[in-house]
Amino acid sequence: MPETRLPGGFVNAVVRAGDTVRRRPGPRAAFVHELLALFERRGWPGAPRFRGFDERGREILGFVPGHVAWEEHQPDGVTSDRSLARVAELVREFHDLTAGTPLAGAEEVVCHNDLSPKNTVYRDEHGAGLRPVAIIDWDLAAPGRRIHDVAHVCWQYAGLGPGAADAPRRVRLICDAYGLADRRGVVAAVLWWQDRCRRGIEAEAAAGAPHAVRLRAAGVVEQVRAAHDWVAAHRADLERALR
Ligand SMILES: Nc1ncnc2c1ncn2[C@@H]1O[C@H](COP(=O)(O)OP(=O)(O)O)[C@@H](O)[C@H]1O
Numbered sequence: 001m002p003e004t005r006l007p008g009g010f011v012n013a014v015v016r017a018g019d020t021v022r023r024r025p026g027p028r029a030a031f032v033h034e035l036l037a038l039f040e041r042r043g044w045p046g047a048p049r050f051r052g053f054d055e056r057g058r059e060i061l062g063f064v065p066g067h068v069a070w071e072e073h074q075p076d077g078v079t080s081d082r083s084l085a086r087v088a089e090l091v092r093e094f095h096d097l098t099a100g101t102p103l104a105g106a107e108e109v110v111c112h113n114d115l116s117p118k119n120t121v122y123r124d125e126h127g128a129g130l131r132p133v134a135i136i137d138w139d140l141a142a143p144g145r146r147i148h149d150v151a152h153v154c155w156q157y158a159g160l161g162p163g164a165a166d167a168p169r170r171v172r173l174i175c176d177a178y179g180l181a182d183r184r185g186v187v188a189a190v191l192w193w194q195d196r197c198r199r200g201i202e203a204e205a206a207a208g209a210p211h212a213v214r215l216r217a218a219g220v221v222e223q224v225r226a227a228h229d230w231v232a233a234h235r236a237d238l239e240r241a242l243r
């Protein structure tokens with residue numbers, strides 16, 4: 001079967017073969033595959049199906065048709081309030097599906113830990129514009145707290161950083177759509193993620209990891225630092241909107 005390289009990957013070389021995707025399994029692949037199997041058993045359509053391994057040891061995932069928002073500039077539908085709210089609802093759905101399962105262990109839920117438009121498939125199913133329908137790239141999924149994923153959604157989908165438009169209102173919209181009861185730690189969790197992300201790229205690049213070296217060369221370390229400083233400077237406004 002012919003294979004075509006899929007654009008928008010930041011770590012792995014991902015290819016499409018027919019209605020499947022092939023990618024190198026991540027370090028916690030067994031956990032991820034159990035998670036995807038749980039979603040399939042529960043009939044949740046918001047993640048790709050896991051279909052085993054191919055002859056080259058790559059994981060086989062169902063291809064999710066649609067638009068993956070990996071480029072910097074995106075159509076209005078992707079950045080709309082409706083899409084923002086729907087992403088938050090999707091996150092709520094898989095959090096609730098994993099709460100209380102052995103996969104969540106002693107934690108609240110299973111977190112995705114890399115929620116962003118570049119890991120989201122959008123489709124225009126009702127003629128009203130692109131809306132998120134599925135989340136891909138579950139390599140970093142692990143037991144965690146709801147607020148950690150919600151904060152990552154705030155950072156990545158509301159574009160928290162220099163130039164963010166309407167940030168306090170959009171952060172509130174995300175927390176409302178998710179139904180997050182206690183929002184007091186959201187902004188602190190955004191800052192934690194940004195700090196961790198920058199340090200992670202720096203450390204991995206220093207150790208020679210190719211994807212981290214590429215990100216550093218593309219100026220991502222400075223971008224994430226600027227985003228962190230922006231959130232720190234606007235912390236009071238953001239927290240007021242979440243009260
Ligand atoms: N199941 C899937 N269905 C459709 N496209 C996919 C799927 N998995 C990956 N892709 C495409 O491949 C790209 C890279 O995949 P991803 O899993 O995000 O890899 P990486 O870990 O390198 O970021 C995505 O941006 C998307 O365009």
Ligand SMILES: [Mg+2]
Pocket residue numbers: 008009010011118119137
């Ligand atoms: Mg990805």
